[in-house]
Amino acid sequence: MILLLVSGASLVLGAILALALRGNVARATAALASQAVASAATLAAVVPLLRAGGGELVESWRWPYPIERIAVRVDALSAFFLAWSLPMTLLGTVYAVGYLRPYFDRGRNGGPHFALLNMTSLAFLVVYSVQNAMVFLLGWEIAAVAAWLLVIWDYRNQKIRFAGFNYLVSTHLGLFVLVAAFMLLHAQTDSMDFQTFRRVLEKPSRMRAAVFLLLGASFALKSAFFPLHTWLPRAHSAAPAHVSALMSGVIHKAGLFAFLRFTLLLGRPEAWMGWCVLGFGALSAFFGVLYTSSQRDLKRLLGYSSTENVGIAAMGFGVGYLGMAWHAPSLVVLGFAGGILHLFNHALFKCLLFYAAGAVYRATHTIDIERLGGLLRKMPRTAAMFLIGGLAISALPPLNGFVGEYLIYSGLLSGAGASPTENVVLVVIAALLAFVGAVSALSIVRAFGVTFLGAPRDASVHAAVDPPPSMLWPMYLHAAGVVIVGLFPSLGVAATRGATSLFRIADPSVAQLDVAAVLAPVTWAARVLAATLVVVGGLGWLAGRGARRHVTWGCGYTAPNVRMQYTASSFSSPFALLFVGFLPQLRRAKLPEQVFPQQNGHLATHHVDAVERRMFEVLGQGEEMATKASDKISEEPRVAFAAGLVAIVIIFGLLVGVGR
Amino acid sequence: MSAQIAVLALAHLVVLLTLPFVVVGVIQRTKALWAGRKSPPLFQLAFDAARLLRKRPVYSEVTTYLFRVGPYVVLVTAVVSGMIVPILGARAALGFPFDFVWFAYVWGLGRVALMLGALDTGSAFEGMGASREATFSAILEPALFLVGGAACLITHERSFDAVLALRATTVTGGAGAGVWAGSVVALFILVQVESARLPVDDPTTHLELTMVHEVMILDHSGPELAALQVGSAIKLTVGLSLVAAFLNPLTGRAGPPLAAAANVALCLLLAVAIGTVESLVARWRMRAVPQYIVVALIAAGVALLATTWQIGGAG
Incomplete structure (x- = not known):
């Protein structure tokens, strides 16, 4: 356990140094060194636990209200996730040093970026080991916000800011669902400890089904399951490559981890x-x-x-x-x-x-x-x-x-x-x-x-x-x-x-x-x-040593050029046509006219995400309806109307609570 | 015991490496007979391969090592995957649980190598062939798993052995026949598509716009071309032998040598069937090919659904 604490302290120290030091070389060194120490300490702590029946690390600290008690438990599942998450983040940070070089050469401060990478590792330590729902949410949130800030590295580009914002909103929708699930469990057990949640989750009941669905939806959104994936392709194409890699390969595995963690509490599903x-x-x-x-x-x-x-x-x-x-x-x-x-x-x-x-x-x-x-x-x-x-x-x-x-x-x-x-x-x-x-x-x-x-x-x-x-x-x-x-x-x-x-x-x-x-x-x-x-x-390689070189056989056509190669769109076109219902295609075309065209034509096809398209359509319609409805109410009563809505929700909640 | 397995594996390998030449020769002979031509020698493919091996290859200037290695990957995947298919009408010496999953993915590796080699030349024609190959194989892929799954469910076996068990145990009623017939139809279509035979693809045409498999090997020459031709002949033979194992009446009823002989004979008969189809049917439009593949999927689905009837009826 002391090793994991060393690991966490090293990450925090590295993050502070990355922010405080002058010069990107020093900042990068601080982040790399601290992550290397953290990875080594974590590996030393968790590798013995990877064996079947390798035991577990358990610790708990008293903490002021509202957390009361932080229970930490590193079992084989946590050990497995920790064992590769931290080293892979370290590799991503090494990659970042090379990848961001052109920005550094132009005088960009890389400190916050390296600090955030450290915070991501720290979030893994928290999420993969704590047993307390509040602290778990804290780690969850550190990971989400750090990932958002990492994505918008190139924040001057409006498209990238939009992708980041889209991610931020989506991930917090997932957070709301997660909080709802935790609140249900807290209401039943009067505790925030995962092990006491087991009491509710072990026996089949309607409550268990509801909690399962809520947790499943939240973790599915974190790991970008269909149809909750729409934020992912945008974020991944906007982020720097190492951030995309870490998000896709490592950070979003937290969703699957959490799912497995709660599966363990579920008893017999x-x-x-x-x-x-x-x-x-x-x-x-x-x-x-x-x-x-x-x-x-x-x-x-x-x-x-x-x-x-x-x-x-x-x-x-x-x-x-x-x-x-x-x-x-x-x-x-x-x-x-x-x-x-x-x-x-x-x-x-x-x-x-x-x-x-x-x-x-x-x-x-x-x-x-x-x-x-x-x-x-x-x-x-x-x-x-x-x-x-x-x-x-x-x-x-x-x-x-x-x-x-x-x-x-x-x-x-x-x-x-x-x-x-x-x-x-x-x-x-x-x-x-x-x-x-x-x-x-x-x-x-x-x-x-x-x-x-x-x-x-x-x-x-x-x-x-x-x-x-x-x-x-x-x-x-x-x-x-x-x-x-x-x-x-x-x-x-x-x-x-x-x-x-x-x-x-x-x-x-x-x-x-x-x-x-x-x-x-x-x-x-x-x-x-x-x-x-x-x-x-x-x-075969040896057999081809004395080969001659010649142009690609053009089937008799002697003036081929590079533009005539098969394109990616044409490659996937026969397949995409078979599934056109799921793969909507946007097509902008200005085809050449007449036998001897006077102007160049062009054709551009683009495959959009059907779910995202539909989602924006629905949201757009909903917004329109809401605007129309609120326009009907004049200015002054609008506030009263909103207050009334809130009051109705509270009264309804109280009635349901009392009825129970 | 292990000596027996070694002998069986050796016999398997020998048949796997010789039968393809005969199968291709039989198809050519059948087609010549239907067309009223004099046929080339039975071992023409072997002569061609020997001639090509002596030749110096020509590489396109834009190609890389993938183009050079790809054909050998095709050859190796064909041979290695063939080692687990019961081409001798008895348990393949090297079979293991769910070997058909491995088989499908090894074929996939060969396909990927072929397609990458085609894209390596930067030729529009070869890109077109690769695109079609990828599309057709993607929608065809589930058929093998449906057939394999159905055979496993009904026989409680877990590998290609299921095929043999299906033949050996008299599966009662129309349900068993449903599994059997559906599997045979699905696999026959699978062989036609995978080894680029009519009516899906024409192995003899020179009209590049209509081709799938042949267009991807336009730029290959010398030893690489030989590897590709032998590799696809092996794939064809392996596929036909699998169908033959489904049809073999002697499986489990006669000694292994007799069953093996029957399987090889049936495989050659199926080659005659392939040649006959090629002589009587023209190649279909590209648009019709996915529909033909869907027929295979439906047949495989019928085979799978028939298992519920069988097991449900018994239990």
């Missing part, structure tokens, strides 16, 4: 909860991946893919819930192990992809993939990193993305359902997951192929080079993680074992499934595949 989680997960995965298929903005595309991947993790949790409800221990183990492993894998490859996208932005000053092309030859290292991340995110073996999904498939296809109909539904969801995987491969082939392959599309995008080492090394480390967990999944399983073992049916008579044993055949298959690929690929 009901089957409808499992279907709810599974259904929402499947919905998120499906719509998230649909939107990735047609984005022009590389970081926006990666943002939607976060919605997809948290959906996949939630599908795993849903399987685990159903296993608990049906008393099927193998489903519980496979579901939670698959979900937890997948969210860890996602943190590994999503940060990698965002860092690579950031390197592209730094080099070319655009992330509109339609304007890029042929970057692989100019930025070979970045391209290789993006490729590794992309193959992993499409869940292709032998990389890490496949491992978690294989566990989830094993659960979905195991036929352990309570009735044949339920089994059939699970198989249909497995087929949906297969669709998600294939579309994600489509999106990543499109994003990688158009950005890094072929020839440069736009002459105004100038020559690019690989980024400095401070940006490359975080990518290398993440890529190494992706490959290592892919080839040695037992390492990933070992890291998640403690956390997974908390989600068990406490019944000594049933044999517990060993996840490592489930993965053993796939592990060997992946190694054989990797080895064969290296050997045959190497031999």
Whole structure:
């Protein structure tokens, strides 16, 4: 416990120094050094807890009203999340030093930015370890506000301010729902301690159902589940690359963590909860991946893919819930192990992809993939990193993305359902997951192929080079993680074992499934595949040594130019047309007229978010109605009218309270 | 025991590496017969591959290492994924639980390598082919999982063994037949789409605007082209063998050598069927292909729904 306190103190000190010191080098050093100390101390504290039955750190302090008592409890679940969140934030800070260099060269003060990164780490320490709802909300809020301030780094740009504001509003809507849930629980237990919440949450009741739905909605918004995802693509495309990476890979995992934390308090869930989680997960995965298929903005595309991947993790949790409800221990183990492993894998490859996208932005000053092309030859290292991340995110073996999904498939296809109909539904969801995987491969082939392959599309995008080492090394480390967990999944399983073992049916008579044993055949298959690929690929490489070089075969056409390459929009067009109902397309066209056109034509297509569009429509209508209604009331009584409304709400609340 | 597995795996590998040449030859021969032409030798693909291996490749100036390595990834994924499919009508030596999930994703890796190689050339035609391949494979992907899931549910197996168990146990009533028929239809369409045969894609045309698979390999030459051709022949054979395993009447009723011989013979018969379809049907418009894929999905869905009837009726 003392180590965690050291870690927290180091982060606070680093933040203060980052604000107080003069010169960006000193500020960055303060932040990096303090985060390194914090990461080391945290790892030293939590690694022993990662084993199954590794014990837990418990502490509690008395505190003035209204908190009264801060209980801190670091169990295997907290330990697992802490073990990678802080080091990954440290890597993000290293990346920030390189990424923000051009701003620093122009004299921008980076102190607040580094301080905020420290505060993010501090928020992890708080959220992942406290047991008190008030302190939990405090940590939750630090993370949210810090993320908002990090997003609007480039605040002079109005679009970025809007994206940040959109995020701030959305995340606080989620906070209201969370506060409502905590208030319900507090009203029932007269306590703010998570362990006493267990009293209400353990027994099936209407109250438990309401709290479950409220908590679920709030955490789903935090992790950007469909249809609560609309803030995410905007925020991710507006933020600096390392902030997008940390938000998508690390910060928003807090939503899933909190969901798991409350799952532990839930006792035995009901089957409808499992279907709810599974259904929402499947919905998120499906719509998230649909939107990735047609984005022009590389970081926006990666943002939607976060919605997809948290959906996949939630599908795993849903399987685990159903296993608990049906008393099927193998489903519980496979579901939670698959979900937890997948969210860890996602943190590994999503940060990698965002860092690579950031390197592209730094080099070319655009992330509109339609304007890029042929970057692989100019930025070979970045391209290789993006490729590794992309193959992993499409869940292709032998990389890490496949491992978690294989566990989830094993659960979905195991036929352990309570009735044949339920089994059939699970198989249909497995087929949906297969669709998600294939579309994600489509999106990543499109994003990688158009950005890094072929020839440069736009002459105004100038020559690019690989980024400095401070940006490359975080990518290398993440890529190494992706490959290592892919080839040695037992390492990933070992890291998640403690956390997974908390989600068990406490019944000594049933044999517990060993996840490592489930993965053993796939592990060997992946190694054989990797080895064969290296050997045959190497031999093939040698066979092509004496090759001649020539122009690309133009099918008889002798004057092709770079503008004739297939674009990203044309690549995704056949697919997007099949799903046009979900993927509304905005089209601005001025086509050439007559046989000999006098003027140049142009065509621009843009895929917008159907949910966001509809939401703004509804909000717009609502605002219009409200304006009209209030216009009917003259100026003076309007205040009285509002006061009356408030009074009605209070009286109604009192009546309900008294009636109980 | 392990020696037995080794022998079985070796036999499996030998069949996997030789049968594709015969299958392609049989298809060519069938088509020649229908067209009234003299057919090329049965092992024409082998001769072609040998000739291509001796040639020096030509690379486009815009291509990178992905273009150079891609064809070998296609070849390796075809062979490695083929090792777990019961092409001998008996349990594949290297099968494991939910191997069909792995199988689908390894095929996916080969597809991604092919599409990246196509985009690497910067050619509009190849981009078009890659786009179509990605679209069709995305909507086709669920079919294999529906069929696999249905077979697993009805037989309580967890791998490609389910196919064999489905044949070996006499599944009673129309429900069992529903699973079986739906699976066969879905898988046959899957093979047609995945290995780029008519009526989805024309492996012989030179009209680039209408092609899917062939257009992606326009720029490949020499050993890489050989790897691609052999790789897609292996994929075709693996797919047909899987359908053959569904059809094989001797599974579980005769000794392994006999069952294996029957499976290989059935695979060649299916090659004749593919050749016949190619001779009698013209390639469809691109717009019709998704509809054809939906037929596969519906057939797979029927197979899956039939399981509830079966299990519900028994329990």
